[in-house]
Amino acid sequence: MSGGDAGRDRFEDLAAAYALGALGDEERRGFEAYLAEHPQLQAEVEELGEAARLLALAPQEYEPPPDLRRNLLDRVGGEAGTAFADHRQRSRLGALIGPAGLGMAAAALAVLVGLVVWNLSLQDSNEELRADVRELQGEALRADAEEIRTYELRGSGAASGAHGQVMTTGEGPAVLVAQDLPPAPEGQVYEAWVLHDGVPQPAGLFEPTGESAAATIEAPLEGADTVAVTLEPDEGSPMPTSDVLLTAPLA
């Protein structure tokens, strides 16, 4: 590809095809060389690439045959040179930190939930007390930083300014902490969902105190791909009935 305006025009011309993997080898190499010389264009390519990669989620779903899993794990087990230990017998986190560590991490998370809830209950108390609580929360997190896995929650739609985290040790309930969440309208409550391949499982109701919220996730995260939050009628709902307001991909 040439430089200057002609190069830029050519870039515009080929960027989408590049993002889709639809350039021939020679064109692709030329495009990548031009991109290397003009790194400011990388963001535009990445935006198109993100859209292209979404297509991978579009196909109708099929369950892979059990033989495929078995053959693959036999092969991998052989390459690892070890007897294969199925994750269903021992969680990934368990394999990493062992049963004793899991107990400690779970306990720390339980303490953290208490601290967060306590902190929220102190919204109207003095700032000094709340600062103490925040410090304790930080200590709990630091002490178990390796044992607690966190996933970022991002807001969307009416809660686009909201953010937070889902935290889990892999054992016991996970915890959701969110900030800048709008108050639930009269007659409604926030409901958490754990999604397995897009199928939602109810995971508990909660209401923010001020603009923050803390809640335990009342459904296992094992094998799930997303935690989401919607607004539902006061008594909750067996299926989501409104737009997603918070999402945390677990992958």
Add this chain to the structure above:
Amino acid sequence: MALVEGGDSGTFAGLYDRHGRAAYSLAYRMAGERQAAEDLVHDAFLDVWRAAGSYKAERGSVRTWVLSIVHNRGIDKLRSAASRRRVQDRVEATASISQPSETFSEAWRNSQRSQVRKALEDLPAEQLQVLELAYFSGYTHTEIADLLGLPLGTVKGRMRLGLKKIRAYFDARGMVVPG
């Protein structure tokens, strides 16, 4: 992923259980038949096992990375000489995705997968067709132009507009593009 990189086959099993279904569905869509899809997923997950160290969290989710490996392997396969028997009838078959199935209609419209499908439903059929021929069938833009009897510039334009509209669908609803 650090555990997979370190040779933890138990963690690898968890990775497969979490992403195997999506990987197989993509492979089946690309390969068009069961055995080829199995081979594709098998080889792609071996790549994942052997190259776990190359995963960069800042570049997207593990799922996106795994599906990219499946997709790249699928494209290589489709473009190999043996696979050049692809025929015109696949062009017509690719349009079917734009029709919402009953199952889809009942699915939760806010799940990531259903949102992606909804975004694709909103695309004009001619743009969707071009995207599908490129992404799932592995045709280059030049080949698509030949196949559909269109000027190359038209194909490029449809690709660009199609991707921009998918992106705009998520942006307009304040939704995060699944990474």
